[in-house]
Amino acid sequence: MPASATDRRIILTINRGSGTLKAGLYEGSDPPSLIVSMKVDRAGAPEARIKIVDAHGKTVLDSAAQDAAADSGLSTILEWLSKSGYASRLAGIGHRLVHGGPRYTESQKITPEVLAELEKIAPLDPDHTPQAIRNIRFFIERLPDTPQIGCFDTAFHACLPKVAKMYAVPRKMYDEGIRRYGFHGLSCEYILQQLRSTDAALASRRLIIAHLGNGASMTAVKGGRSIDTSMGFTPLEGLVMGTRSGDIDPAAVLYLQERDRVAPRDIDALLNKESGLLGLSGTSSDMRDLLEKEAGDERAAEAVALFCYRARKYVGAYAAALGGLDALIFAGGIGENASQIRERVCAGLEFLGIEIDSALNRINAPVISKKGSRATIRVIKTDEDIVIARHVLAIIGMSS
16 A cells, blocks of 8 residues: 555655766755755766665665666666665655747646656756656656656756857748756755855845866846846857867858768767767866866866856956856755865956955865955756655645
């Protein structure tokens, strides 16, 4: 017999990356309380490995994930949940879905209609959405009575002013959904929630959120709402990233297609998988590697320099869009941990009121701006999974 609603207050979150699968198990409290976090490295590959860590940092499981490629470690996760007694207590499962297209501007309960629509928009995000759909189908088959919720990275940016959404192409293309959507929305939502709890007045002012990681984006926020963001129709637009090119003249792509007869799928691989820090350096997409090498490797140094230069340009542009700047917030793997990158991004922006305190920056302090700086500079460790858990609780009617 199924557990009662009061017994089933456990939420599972699924966050699929391009090479990893992260999952979290939460008590359905307000706010949700982490029970364990789970990570599958090289998800879907024969060498996939799963690690489960409890809320105190103790490793609960560290083993090979003996799954078929399509399962990406989910079978191992579900087996552990069942053995630990959690599977029968699941009240809902939340999935991070990168692209919601023009239709989905808030989190949704997964129905056959929603799943069919996700299949249609999957080509907009070939790196994440097809696997996310497979993950959803996995749980439909094995836990058919457990509600599943889709939480869209694009939803936070649904409020973008139309002028920030549009491309200067024939208007019918906008009506067909060719527009700027923006991503990293779950991360932005978490950062705003954290800022409201520590400095509510600042949270409602003029902010730039720099989510810098393997995927990198920048978002201008005013009055708690996204007014512009660097990623566009897909996550390819904007900043230099680990393997993505970011901004590039479309004519360069057309030139390559014409000159070398390059197929669209190969252009996609070039711009999404072979460019960015990897393409510039020729050696690595990992900022840690490049910072170690830059002193003796000109290409690594140029890759780091271009990453910082492009980010600095966007800070200036978004300060203009906001009409000034009250806070710059760094998040993401690079933004949270690479003090050298934060310092280089901020260098020369004193005219915007951005003055970094080098000593505080080196120790990754929560606030790294100089005392008296007109703009506050913060470092906030983002947590998309807890945002997903909150959305699940709200939709299944368990939030307070």
